[in-house]
Amino acid sequence: MSRYIREGDNPDLTEERRKASFDTEAMAELFWGARNLMRRREIANYVEQHREFDDPQPTAFMTREELIENATRKAVLTMEHAEKAIDITRDEESHYFNALTMGIDGNPFGLHLVMAIPTIMNNADEGQQDEWLPKALNREFIATYAQTEMGHGTNLKKLETTATYDPKTQEFILHSPTITSTKWWPGNLGKSSNYSVVMAQLYSQGKCYGAHPFFVQLRDLRTHKPLPGITVGDIGPKFGINTNDNGFLRFDQVRIPRRSMFMKHAKILPDGTYVPPSHSKLNYSAMVYVRAAVVSLMASHLLACSTIAVRYSCIRRQGEITPGTGEVKVLDYQTQQYRIFPQIARGVAFRLSGNYIIQLYRQTMTDIKNGDISAVPDLHAISCGLKAVTSYQGALGLEQCRMACGGHGYLQASGFPLQYTVAIGACTYEGENMVMLLQTARHLIKMAKAIRSGRPPKPNKVIDYLFKKGPTKCLIDQTYDPNYQSVLEAFEHLSRRVTLEVYDRLVQLQQQGRSYELAWNECAVDLCKATRAHVRTFLAKTFVEEVNKIADISLKSVFQDLLQLYLFYEVTECAAGLLEDGFMSGQQLTYAKKNVYDALAKIRPNAAAIVDSFDISDRELQSVLGRRDGNVYENLLKWAQMSPLNKHDVLPFHHKYLGKMMDEARQKSKL
Numbered sequence: 001m002s003r004y005i006r007e008g009d010n011p012d013l014t015e016e017r018r019k020a021s022f023d024t025e026a027m028a029e030l031f032w033g034a035r036n037l038m039r040r041r042e043i044a045n046y047v048e049q050h051r052e053f054d055d056p057q058p059t060a061f062m063t064r065e066e067l068i069e070n071a072t073r074k075a076v077l078t079m080e081h082a083e084k085a086i087d088i089t090r091d092e093e094s095h096y097f098n099a100l101t102m103g104i105d106g107n108p109f110g111l112h113l114v115m116a117i118p119t120i121m122n123n124a125d126e127g128q129q130d131e132w133l134p135k136a137l138n139r140e141f142i143a144t145y146a147q148t149e150m151g152h153g154t155n156l157k158k159l160e161t162t163a164t165y166d167p168k169t170q171e172f173i174l175h176s177p178t179i180t181s182t183k184w185w186p187g188n189l190g191k192s193s194n195y196s197v198v199m200a201q202l203y204s205q206g207k208c209y210g211a212h213p214f215f216v217q218l219r220d221l222r223t224h225k226p227l228p229g230i231t232v233g234d235i236g237p238k239f240g241i242n243t244n245d246n247g248f249l250r251f252d253q254v255r256i257p258r259r260s261m262f263m264k265h266a267k268i269l270p271d272g273t274y275v276p277p278s279h280s281k282l283n284y285s286a287m288v289y290v291r292a293a294v295v296s297l298m299a300s301h302l303l304a305c306s307t308i309a310v311r312y313s314c315i316r317r318q319g320e321i322t323p324g325t326g327e328v329k330v331l332d333y334q335t336q337q338y339r340i341f342p343q344i345a346r347g348v349a350f351r352l353s354g355n356y357i358i359q360l361y362r363q364t365m366t367d368i369k370n371g372d373i374s375a376v377p378d379l380h381a382i383s384c385g386l387k388a389v390t391s392y393q394g395a396l397g398l399e400q401c402r403m404a405c406g407g408h409g410y411l412q413a414s415g416f417p418l419q420y421t422v423a424i425g426a427c428t429y430e431g432e433n434m435v436m437l438l439q440t441a442r443h444l445i446k447m448a449k450a451i452r453s454g455r456p457p458k459p460n461k462v463i464d465y466l467f468k469k470g471p472t473k474c475l476i477d478q479t480y481d482p483n484y485q486s487v488l489e490a491f492e493h494l495s496r497r498v499t500l501e502v503y504d505r506l507v508q509l510q511q512q513g514r515s516y517e518l519a520w521n522e523c524a525v526d527l528c529k530a531t532r533a534h535v536r537t538f539l540a541k542t543f544v545e546e547v548n549k550i551a552d553i554s555l556k557s558v559f560q561d562l563l564q565l566y567l568f569y570e571v572t573e574c575a576a577g578l579l580e581d582g583f584m585s586g587q588q589l590t591y592a593k594k595n596v597y598d599a600l601a602k603i604r605p606n607a608a609a610i611v612d613s614f615d616i617s618d619r620e621l622q623s624v625l626g627r628r629d630g631n632v633y634e635n636l637l638k639w640a641q642m643s644p645l646n647k648h649d650v651l652p653f654h655h656k657y658l659g660k661m662m663d664e665a666r667q668k669s670k671l
């Protein structure tokens, strides 16, 4: 019996769990890996046993200051408990523990762990690492990553903060020359951090060498007051992630030692001589890390929100399908399934590709340490595209899950506002999505050039298909093909076609006299389409490869249903492109749609058990609608009763305004 079934649960949800065709626990093991699942359970138990990690009230009812104080309290507790609760050398354990204890809306260590420490590890030379890394790991300071300025985020070349080397004192002088040079956005900068990685234009011997990272103390270690010449603060409430003190920062001729510049890749010698790096973008590795991590992050958001939507749709009864037979669970409506199930399928696809890209990131960092930088452009290209596509589709998917929960989905109690506002940040941070799509397109255009000139580059798993000659007509038909060869070939065809077409147009525009840059801008929308088609191909192939590895027949069959839905849903999404050149016929599109509807019907009886197997706890979901026990209505009422507005039956200012207005109106009508 499913470990998710307990006495007192909502009977509709229990019924759903009972009818699953597979063992939820075995599926959870497959999804997470046996060891990881066991560790997740142990870590979750640990947190449950330490009630000090609980929030004193739902965070939705807290003011911003209360939110940040509560998060800070829990962050310190988290660090105190970390060594007892988890193996701190395993990222998976740290991420899970942090998510359980601190939630997803931000915490004072967020940027320290995600960007500052990776920058020290990958950009500091040995001496600097010896000095900074143990202290960073030991939490003797909290650092952030200050790159974006009020005037420039995307175009790093135009950052205005300067770091001018003075060989007489062997110091850099940091300065913010304009209002627009104010650092603006860095997480945890506003109030929590006392150090920061700072990106500034490096000047030496009268020459500018471009943006380079520096490690800068911002606040006094004892008083926590800003150091002389430094102005720093919080940028105010945002769309979301308000538990984070994103900040602003200005420098007024602040002197820092020469060795504050990160010197693993580029260097300034004591006399001011500049030593360039082996690859000009090695200093950007912390951004690459977060872009790669966003893929898994989007998977987590989608799987959490589809868990909420599926569970709620099992307990929500409204309307009849067959008149007179009683109200159905709303999950029985095909439209409801069409809204929610593709989000599950995409969440699983993102999880699988997320694992791949994080491993590629780790491997590339190891290669760089060993002097091999050959994988850097490939990693950059695929991580930019994946970041952009998964964050965009993630955002759309979360919104579908919210709408699928009707009015209650709009409540903070649903958990959706928190998930959504955090998730959509990823469409912007770490490179605005359009800009990231265009970065991947640069790589694709190079491939197109190689194809047209008949000189393929050395083999590369992600890009090889572009050099293949695929079928000239789409082979999708009604026959079942467990490898989905015809669908993958359709995605490959579309990607190859749009890439080559946009390349040819770029060349043609230049032949007509446009500069490369102007031609590029005229082709930008189609360049983004090429990236999306390439990323779709990558996600789909990874999904197929991973499903093919599954040995257990009953679990594999559930994954195959999700895969079928994923692939044919994507076919319908990109149908215009497949029909445009006559590659796919209208009849084949009809087959694809039928496959989508068939997959929805196959997934329906297993839906509740599938989301259970993602093993997302109530503590993580923070959702009254998505509770494991399905007891939604009584808990919605309890939740509302906690609203601070309900502390008073009559609001203290009622009689001053509304009461007075109505009294006066009544008086007048009596006259």
Ligand SMILES: CCCCCCCC/C=C\CCCCCCCCCCC/C=C/C(=O)SCCNC(=O)CCNC(=O)[C@H](O)C(C)(C)COP(=O)(O)OP(=O)(O)OC[C@H]1O[C@@H](n2cnc3c(N)ncnc32)[C@H](O)[C@@H]1OP(=O)(O)O
Residues within 6 Å of the ligand: 091, 092, 095, 110, 114, 145, 147, 148, 153, 154, 155, 156, 157, 187, 281, 282, 284, 285, 287, 288, 290, 293, 294, 296, 297, 355, 358, 376, 377, 380, 428, 429, 430, 431, 432, 435, 439, 442, 443
């Ligand atoms: C196994 C599971 C493990 C678990 C793993 C995951 C689990 C998930 C759970 C938790 C993980 C926790 C992590 C999650 C974190 C969430 C927290 C969120 C925090 C958010 C913090 C946000 C921080 C920020 O936003 S920092 C600021 C970011 N800013 C940007 O991104 C700016 C964007 N702009 C740029 O990057 C660049 O300016 C550019 C790329 C647009 C252009 O660069 P530029 O210098 O102008 O160069 P250009 O001359 O145009 O190009 C020259 C060539 O260089 C290539 N290139 C550019 N960048 C790179 C690079 N990074 N690497 C390699 N190559 C690069 C470029 O393409 C050009 O190439 P070409 O050959 O000439 O075409």
Ligand SMILES: Cc1cc2nc3c(=O)[nH]c(=O)nc-3n(C[C@H](O)[C@H](O)[C@H](O)COP(=O)(O)OP(=O)(O)OC[C@H]3O[C@@H](n4cnc5c(N)ncnc54)[C@H](O)[C@@H]3O)c2cc1C
Residues within 6 Å of the ligand: 111, 145, 146, 147, 148, 151, 152, 153, 154, 155, 184, 185, 186, 187, 241, 246, 425, 428, 429, 430, 431, 432, 433, 434, 435, 438
């Ligand atoms: C939640 C959040 C957290 C953040 N955390 C940090 C942090 O910790 N540290 C930090 O340094 N920064 C941080 N940032 C800043 C973030 O990295 C930038 O906002 C982001 O990189 C986008 O840059 P921008 O604001 O300059 O956008 P802009 O570049 O101004 O974008 C505006 C529009 O212009 C378009 N555009 C710009 N350039 C081009 C181009 N070349 N081609 C086509 N279109 C273009 C964009 O597509 C977009 O539509 C954070 C931002 C957010 C929202």
